[in-house]
Amino acid sequence: MNPPKSQSKIPSLGYALLGLLQKPSSGYDLRKVFSSTSLKSYSDSPGAIYPALTRLEKQGLIRGKVEEGSGMRRRQLFRLTPKGLSELKTWIIRPITREDLLWGQQEIVLRFAFCETVAGPAAAVELLQSLETALKAYVAALHDELQGLPPAMPGSGRLAFECGVRSTECFLEWTRYALATYEKEGRKKRGTP
Amino acid sequence: MNPPKSQSKIPSLGYALLGLLQKPSSGYDLRKVFSSTSLKSYSDSPGAIYPALTRLEKQGLIRGKVEEGSGMRRRQLFRLTPKGLSELKTWIIRPITREDLLWGQQEIVLRFAFCETVAGPAAAVELLQSLETALKAYVAALHDELQGLPPAMPGSGRLAFECGVRSTECFLEWTRYALATYEKEGRKKRGTP
DNA sequence: TATGACATGTAATCTGTTACATGATTAG
DNA sequence: CTAATCATGTAACAGATTACATGTCATA
Numbered sequence: 557m558n559p560p561k562s563q564s565k566i567p568s569l570g571y572a573l574l575g576l577l578q579k580p581s582s583g584y585d586l587r588k589v590f591s592s593t594s595l596k597s598y599s600d601s602p603g604a605i606y607p608a609l610t611r612l613e614k615q616g617l618i619r620g621k622v623e624e625g626s627g628m629r630r631r632q633l634f635r636l637t638p639k640g641l642s643e644l645k646t647w648i649i650r651p652i653t654r655e656d657l658l659w660g661q662q663e664i665v666l667r668f669a670f671c672e673t674v675a676g677p678a679a680a681v682e683l684l685q686s687l688e689t690a691l692k693a694y695v696a697a698l699h700d701e702l703q704g705l706p707p708a709m710p711g712s713g714r715l716a717f718e719c720g721v722r723s724t725e726c727f728l729e730w731t732r733y734a735l736a737t738y739e740k741e742g743r744k745k746r747g748t749p
Numbered sequence: 750m751n752p753p754k755s756q757s758k759i760p761s762l763g764y765a766l767l768g769l770l771q772k773p774s775s776g777y778d779l780r781k782v783f784s785s786t787s788l789k790s791y792s793d794s795p796g797a798i799y800p801a802l803t804r805l806e807k808q809g810l811i812r813g814k815v816e817e818g819s820g821m822r823r824r825q826l827f828r829l830t831p832k833g834l835s836e837l838k839t840w841i842i843r844p845i846t847r848e849d850l851l852w853g854q855q856e857i858v859l860r861f862a863f864c865e866t867v868a869g870p871a872a873a874v875e876l877l878q879s880l881e882t883a884l885k886a887y888v889a890a891l892h893d894e895l896q897g898l899p900p901a902m903p904g905s906g907r908l909a910f911e912c913g914v915r916s917t918e919c920f921l922e923w924t925r926y927a928l929a930t931y932e933k934e935g936r937k938k939r940g941t942p
Numbered sequence: 943t944a945t946g947a948c949a950t951g952t953a954a955t956c957t958g959t960t961a962c963a964t965g966a967t968t969a970g
Numbered sequence: 971c972t973a974a975t976c977a978t979g980t981a982a983c984a985g986a987t988t989a990c991a992t993g994t995c996a997t998a
Binding site: 594596597658659660661665666668669670671672673677680698701710711712713715716717718719720722723726727729730733734737738741 | 787789790851852853854858859861862863864865866870873891894903904905906908909910911912913915916919920922923926927930931934
Binding site for chain 2: 956957958959960961965966
């Protein structure tokens with residue numbers, strides 16, 4: 557009666573966890589990653605992590621097993637299931653859309669960060685290419701909007717808008733830099749013909 | 750018994766609404782601003798806006814009045830109360846901390862965008878100066894972290910980190926550009942001595 | 943043996959999302 | 971008249987925050 561609800565919408569934190577679980581980890585390990593590395597934008601609170609892990613396990617995307625080592629603290633190691641890996645891969649390699657850009661850089665860069673180990677360098681290049689396309693259109697649209705701003709707008713309002721434009725341009729430059737890096741690597745491996 | 754709970758933590762959306770309500774608006778107006786301008790990162794759904802307005806009114810930060818025009822649709826105009834204006838100002842001019850940077854650019858730029866009309870150009874300059882200080886330290890820390898990355902890290906992981914560094918540097922450049930803009934304006938008004 | 947770090951979880955509460963509901967006014 | 975748009979809300983649900991609760995192990 558309903559359309560098949562194959563994908564039961566996973567929040568961003570869920571995908572971050574899936575990506576990190578390429579290396580089997582406990583909830584505590586994951587919390588430490590979020591609190592100590594540059595993924596600080598995600599919550600490291602137990603009230604966020606543990607329920608999220610439980611949900612992912614219920615969906616069959618990860619599987620936890622309590623470690624039984626002599627003289628060790630109780631510790632549950634989670635690892636990706638094949639289904640979880642496939643879900644992660646699907647999320648990562650979906651081409652970048654304008655919507656993705658509106659929801660923010662963070663998630664896009666996270667997808668890219670996981671891309672090489674999950675789907676290989678070729679997929680990373682494809683992801684960057686779709687990102688470049690989307691960004692070029694978006695930057696152009698932002699410039700148009702900047703032109704159309706009411707001249708009565710106070711200085712700080714216009715400057716704030718310019719900040720958004722610059723930040724997007726910077727993201728585009730990084731995308732090109734990343735593409736160039738992959739190209740260089742490719743040439744190295746093929747022996748710079 | 751409890752410490753005085755003078756500030757009852759307002760979420761980011763609440764402050765965005767307070768800032769926009771410098772110009773009296775209806776809930777529908779505000780939704781249109783969120784859906785049509787570059788504030789698209791905030792939700793324009795009625796289920797977010799209307800409850801948020803109700804909360805702000807209960808806290809005495811805004812006041813709504815139903816408009817009674819001949820042959821007009823029912824429409825409730827909200828405007829800032831003095832208490833709301835003061836709360837908004839306090840939020841805006843608090844110096845930028847490292848925590849603010851971790852929570853994201855978005856909110857900082859929003860604060861700056863409202864700063865000039867709420868607190869004047871001098872406050873905007875002070876805000877930018879505290880931002881510059883915080884950003885300089887943060888960029889340095891990010892460079893250190895980049896040096897310390899494990900060499901075993903896959904290419905896309907390192908590139909993703911570099912994206913964060915570049916984006917922060919870009920933000921710092923914008924901050925200096927904005928400061929320069931204010932300085933130029935100041936000289937113009939004082940007659941370029 | 944007492945302190946602190948390790949490790950996991952739960953409960954209350956708040957906010958946002960999604961979807962639905964309602965009525966008034968204007969355009970065709 | 972009827973369809974679309976204006977304008978406001980509500981209800982059910984999911985997810986995050988905060989604070990608390992529990993117990994283990996190492997070490998001083």
